[in-house]
Amino acid sequence: MTWTEALNYARTRLEEAGFPARQARVEARQLLEHVTGAQGARFWREARAELEPAQERRLQEMLERRATREPLQLILGTVVFCGLELEVRPGVLLPRPETERLVELALEQLPPDRSARVLDVGTGSGAIALALKQARPQLEVYASEVSDSVLELARANARRLGLAVAFLHAPLTAGLMDLDLIVSNPPYLPEAYREGAPPELAWEDEAALYAGADGLAVARPLLAEAAGALAAGGWLLLELDPGNVHALAREAQQAGFGEVAVLPDLAGRARFLRARR
Numbered sequence: 402m403t404w405t406e407a408l409n410y411a412r413t414r415l416e417e418a419g420f421p422a423r424q425a426r427v428e429a430r431q432l433l434e435h436v437t438g439a440q441g442a443r444f445w446r447e448a449r450a451e452l453e454p455a456q457e458r459r460l461q462e463m464l465e466r467r468a469t470r471e472p473l474q475l476i477l478g479t480v481v482f483c484g485l486e487l488e489v490r491p492g493v494l495l496p497r498p499e500t501e502r503l504v505e506l507a508l509e510q511l512p513p514d515r516s517a518r519v520l521d522v523g524t525g526s527g528a529i530a531l532a533l534k535q536a537r538p539q540l541e542v543y544a545s546e547v548s549d550s551v552l553e554l555a556r557a558n559a560r561r562l563g564l565a566v567a568f569l570h571a572p573l574t575a576g577l578m579d580l581d582l583i584v585s586n587p588p589y590l591p592e593a594y595r596e597g598a599p600p601e602l603a604w605e606d607e608a609a610l611y612a613g614a615d616g617l618a619v620a621r622p623l624l625a626e627a628a629g630a631l632a633a634g635g636w637l638l639l640e641l642d643p644g645n646v647h648a649l650a651r652e653a654q655q656a657g658f659g660e661v662a663v664l665p666d667l668a669g670r671a672r673f674l675r676a677r678r
């Protein structure tokens with residue numbers, strides 16, 4: 402089988418497994434690039450080469466995994482987030498494109514030429530904390546996480562990328578004080594979302610996704626702690642669900658936060674809460 406034939410085979414196999422044609426085409430290409438190690442123009446230059454038997458077996462195994470709805474990112478083992486290649490594994494939340502906007506919003510609140518104390522709550526793979534440190538090396542970046550194994554993965558990502566983030570195995574604000582910015586993509590799905598959730602979510606830790614009946618079981622105590630952990634004038638930035646972000650915005654106002662704003666994601670859905678202490 403040549404690379405081109407393998408590409409067509411993979412696309413057809415994914416379509417047969419129920420993926421829409423466009424998604425099957427894109428994912429087949431990603432799998433072939435991974436298996437051959439040839440990306441972009443190089444892939445097409447060499448597309449008449451024969452796939453080696455070991456590569457063919459690997460492709461077959463990956464296609465079977467994808468057909469069971471295992472997320473493509475887990476099969477490939479990595480996710481690119483804000484330009485950083487992060488290792489991922491089952492149980493960790495797979496960083497999502499909308500969270501890249503959260504990183505941009507965080508950077509907008511921080512003066513580009515000064516240091517600041519920043520905390521990423523519920524760091525998962527380390528995505529937000531590492532992206533902030535990469536963008537602004539002068540920042541003092543902390544990251545909290547309650548899951549031991551997930552924190553290990555975040556530390557490994559930081560080591561591999563050579564980025565200095567202080568990871569803390571502790572809940573919420575981890576007892577830190579005088580922070581200039583707290584950013585978090587906490588678990589925020591309401592329990593009711595379990596029904597009808599895409600099968601891919603089964604590979605991620607439930608505790609990273611769901612947060613009680615209204616999805617605010619982690620964000621609400623975080624809001625309460627943030628009031629004490631932020632320096633005067635410090636910012637809180639949260640990613641939430643379009644169904645609960647306005648409710649927490651009202652609670653932020655009642656708790657004495659100022660400049661409370663609900664901001665959209667790239668699809669125009671109410672997604673982020675920004676508030677100032």
Ligand SMILES: C[S@@+](CC[C@H](N)C(=O)[O-])C[C@H]1O[C@@H](n2cnc3c(N)ncnc32)[C@H](O)[C@@H]1O
Pocket residue numbers: 494495496497500522523524525526527528529545546547548551571572573586587588589608609610619
């Ligand atoms: C939605 S995931 C976000 C992961 C990562 N920040 C990202 O955007 O890809 C939420 C993370 O928060 C962690 N978590 C849940 N409750 C927490 C708590 N009380 N304190 C700190 N982390 C928590 C989960 O283990 C999970 O890794």
